[in-house]
Amino acid sequence: xxxxxxxxxxxxxxGEAFAVEDAVRRGRVFLAEGADILDVGGESTRPGAExxxxxxxxxxxxxxxxxxxVEGALISIDSRRAEVMRAAVNAxxxxxxxVSALSGAGALEAAADLGVPVILMHMQGEPGTMQDNPSYGxxxxxxxxxxxxxxxxxxxxxxxAKDIALDPGIGFGxxxxxxxxxxxxxxxxxATGHPVVLGVSxxxxxxxxDRDVPPGERVAGSVATALAAxxxxxxxxxxxxxxxxxxxxxxxxxxxxxxxxxx
Numbered sequence: 001x002x003x004x005x006x007x008x009x010x011x012x013x014x015g016e017a018f019a020v021e022d023a024v025r026r027g028r029v030f031l032a033e034g035a036d037i038l039d040v041g042g043e044s045t046r047p048g049a050e051x052x053x054x055x056x057x058x059x060x061x062x063x064x065x066x067x068x069x070v071e072g073a074l075i076s077i078d079s080r081r082a083e084v085m086r087a088a089v090n091a092x093x094x095x096x097x098x099v100s101a102l103s104g105a106g107a108l109e110a111a112a113d114l115g116v117p118v119i120l121m122h123m124q125g126e127p128g129t130m131q132d133n134p135s136y137g138x139x140x141x142x143x144x145x146x147x148x149x150x151x152x153x154x155x156x157x158x159x160x161a162k163d164i165a166l167d168p169g170i171g172f173g174x175x176x177x178x179x180x181x182x183x184x185x186x187x188x189x190x191a192t193g194h195p196v197v198l199g200v201s202x203x204x205x206x207x208x209x210d211r212d213v214p215p216g217e218r219v220a221g222s223v224a225t226a227l228a229a230x231x232x233x234x235x236x237x238x239x240x241x242x243x244x245x246x247x248x249x250x251x252x253x254x255x256x257x258x259x260x261x262x263x
Contacts, residue, residue, distance in 0.1 A: 002030035041078030082106035101150040117163040124173025165195040190233030199238035
């Protein structure tokens with residue numbers, strides 16, 4: 001699942017894909033590298049980010065989605081807003097990826113009406129303030145239970161269980177210790193039977209562990225995390241570096257399969 005940030009203030013790439021033409025070009029590269037899904041977003045959700053007007057978010061994402069849909073890409077819309085979800089699906093998106101787990105005004109109803117699969121992410125607080133002082137009693141249990149509650153709300157709204165994926169929200173209202181605890185216990189989510197999506201690509205916990213390296217130097221840490229997650233049953237990864245993740249996971253999976261066959 002390749003990240004396409006159609007925003008001027010992305011933490012990971014500095015808004016390199018902000019222009020429509022650049023975002024579409026990047027999407028084509030990701031497809032060539034083997035991406036299965038292109039995740040298009042028009043509002044930054046980095047820590048401290050300010051919300052953008054709905055009309056501006058739609059203006060950013062719809063042309064990108066329309067152009068990439070022509071390429072035959074499977075596209076997800078990364079948005080918290082019901083209006084954006086509707087515009088994106090009408091433009092060709094086929095998955096909704098919401099960092100607020102469809103808790104915003106009209107979001108759950110929009111997703112149910114649109115009839116597409118959803119990704120529910122856990123976030124404590126709002127992007128602008130979520131890292132001020134995140135606190136949990138038992139982060140693993142609270143994140144799991146919070147996501148299951150949102151999944152239940154989705155089912156009650158008419159979204160099929162098979163169309164609901166869960167994302168623990170690494171870095172969204174969580175300290176490094178919280179992130180590591182969640183990453184060590186991803187099996188608590190995979191055991192629910194819902195597909196699990198993991199978005200750790202280039203995130204700051206990697207820098208806290210290794211010399212405060214900038215986002216562009218966190219690829220190895222991102223891949224290492226993906227491999228650890230694979231062992232716990234995670235199969236959907238939201239990444240900025242498609243070729244590196246795809247190759248690492250392919251080789252790791254091949255070795256594991258060969259070991260299982262005893263060859």
